[in-house]
Amino acid sequence: MGQGGPHITASASFNQYETSFMSQHLHHYKISARENEEESDGRYDLDVETSRLSSPVTPPSLDPPKTRSQRPTAKYLQRLELRPHKKSNPPSVTTLESLSTIPNTEGLHQEDVRDIYEELNEISEKLKREFKILHQRDLVLKQKDKSLNDLQMSLNTAIDNEVKRRLSEREREFEAEFTKLEDALREKTKENRRLKENFDALKNANDILRKELDTLTQSHEKLEKQYRSMQARFINLQRRKDPDEKKKDDLTRILPTDLAQRVHLSLGASKDKGQTGLKRNKSSSNNSQEVIALLLDWVSETQLRRAAANQPTKLTDNTTTQEQIEDRCFKMLPSAIELLREQVTSGSRITLPCLQFIYWSLTHLEGSQSQHLKTSLSSTIRRLGEDLYRGRSSAKTDDGVLLVSSGEFQEKHKEALFFKCGHLHTRLLSSFVILKSITQVDYLARVYETLRNDLKSDTGKEYFLYYQATPIMLSHLKPTHKALTNSTLDIYLQMAMDSPYLRNFLDSCSNENWFQAISLVWKMPGIESKQHEKISIILQKLSKIRLNKKYFEVFGLTASCQELQRSSAVLSPFLSLNLKSILFNLSGAKVQSKVAKE
Structure with a gap:
């Protein structure tokens, strides 16, 4: 194999190690980000971690440990890792000194380690460059964010200023329009007031003219009545004209001379008047x-x-x-x-x-x-x-x-x-x-006085009922005829005394016209207590007739009697007793009518 064999093996081992190293660091970075969200006290900064990676590496001694104690243990290898992973990944190497702790199972040479160190430095430089690029991008983003914030603030300021400007313009327009409408309303109010004053003036003038028209109408009716009366008198005089002329001639033939002369003198004096x-x-x-x-x-x-x-x-x-x-x-x-x-x-x-x-x-x-x-x-x-x-x-x-x-x-x-x-x-x-x-009041008062004396006898009462004289005095039994009201009540009171003709008189009073007239006098303001007593005597006797109950109700006499009875503190005992009797008779008539219906 020669010397190239170990070198190739070291390069392959280094590539494998570099791959595991990068994956471990990326995995560690993800775990750190996750822990930064969960734990407030266990956060790791990317900059700090990168600075750790970018720190200079000193080549360790590549001599393998000669003794057993110098060999790395599992506990030692775990301490070298930045963060252990749940899975069994290769140990992470941060510095060159930590490489010396790796057992030299492959038989790496020092030159290979130096190559690895150089490659690690290149990787570190590359990471620095990447970090610098990222940092620049971050600055650019911050600058853009700041510019965007400034733009947003300027836009908000411009919008606020524009809104205020338009609002002020709208307010000025509204105030101008409001002032214009207020002036128009004031003018309309003045016009309406002027029209109302004109209408009131026309109404007053119309009322005055209506009163004048009523006065003229009454005068016209009065003159028309006088004209008809004079016309009727003229017709009567015209009708008697011919017999009067004939009688005048007869007087001159029949009467003696001296009497005829006196008659002629009387007729001559009256001839100036046309008769x-x-x-x-x-x-x-x-x-x-x-x-x-x-x-x-x-x-x-x-x-x-x-x-x-x-x-x-x-x-x-x-x-x-x-x-x-x-x-x-x-x-x-x-x-x-x-x-x-x-x-x-x-x-x-x-x-x-x-x-x-x-x-x-x-x-x-x-x-x-x-x-x-x-x-x-x-x-x-x-x-x-x-x-x-x-x-x-x-x-x-x-x-x-x-x-x-x-x-x-x-x-x-x-x-x-x-x-x-x-x-x-x-x-x-x-x-x-x-x-x-x-219609002369003094004449009528004298007639009522004489009539009251004549009605003290039963014969006078008989004539009163025979000629149906009860409605005659209703024209004088009115609140407008206060001078004759008392005299009329005296006549009715005289007829209401106990006599054989009392029932007939009460029947003649049991009609709508009589009750209407007596109710007006009964409710007349300022009526004397004596007049109330006189009317109460007559009403007390009329209340005994069951058919009269409807007249008491229709013309409000029942309610008026009840109201007077409530104020009995200011009434005379006689009037209070009559009121109680009237109300008792009316309530009894009501009960009888209910029984009759049942």
Whole structure:
């Protein structure tokens, strides 16, 4: 084999050793990296490990140990390794001195070891170069990272500045737009305020014009009523014009010369006013004839003709309508009033029937739907009420001119008539007509006083119910007529006293109109305690009638009584007792109605 044999064997051994050495170091580096993650205190740096590899190697003595003790043991070989591997790998050599511990089983020469050392140095240099390259790359990467960080920071700064700039621009634009819109809103507000002020001014002007229109409308209606009244009077005067002229000629022929002259003087004085005086007996005769003619026609139409034809004779029959009755009353009423005015004594046989006809005619006309019938006779009815209140015959025509009798000129009658008459029936009927016809408060107060005295007797109460006088006073039982409210309550209280006619009076009050009027007075603010007591007496007796419970409920009288009873500390004991009685009667009526239903 020669000397080349050992050298070749050493080279092959060295290559094998180099391969195992590099794999062991790479494996050791992986284990170190893994342990760096697991153990904080057992880390190894790549730089330190590389520096260990790059440290100078001194060639050891290649002489094999001559004694047994100098031979390497397994424990020694394990200590030479940097990190033992789980698998049995060749030992790692870090320095040249450690090579001397390897047993020279192959018989390596010193030259081979030097070659190995040189190759190891080359490997070390190569590793240094690689490390330097890696270090440079690391520096480059760090520089790039730093530049990227600087670029990122500059970009962030630029972006922040741009965002701030745009945000400030947007804020300025928003503020400008907000200011513009605020100015526009302010202008709109001013415009709306101006329009509102103009609207309020127009509304006030419209209200003023509406009030003026209402005033003018009322004035127009009043003037229209006056026109119709004057027209009706003119028609009446025109109707009497021809008979007056004839009677004037008759007076000059019949009366003596001196009386005729006085009559002519009276007629001449009244001629300036457009009228002429007449004799009383002639006017009475004409009115009587007219009234009799109308009555005969009415009786013939409604009674005799139907009786002859075996037809019902009641006025409520369908053949006699309400319009026909109102029309005939309207035709006969002026003549009946004139006939009544001509009565000079209270004992006249025609006075009471004439008053009865006038009263029932007025009752029919009050329920009429035609305003023309009411306005045409308003002035005539008002003068009738005034004449009845004065209690003396006026002996005048519609134009106000005095009439004369056959032997003398009467200016005044000594006997009291109508309202001041001593006959109870005539006085009561006159009072009812006065209440329907006039509106003067002083006249009405006097009539109520007289009526209260007349109703103390049972006869007066009988006449009151016969003529159905309960609704007459409802027009005065209002909160607006405070002066007459107490007088009206006195009349109702007088009728509510114990008498044979009490039940009939309570039945006449058991209707919607009466309860509506009395509820308004009961709830009137500022009502006196005495008036409450008077009303409570009447309501206490009406509450005993079971059918009246609905009126108490509808018009709120039950709730009002309960409310008054709660404030019984300020009420009189009498009123408190009446309220308890009313509520007790109403609760009893409620129980009875439930029992009846069951």
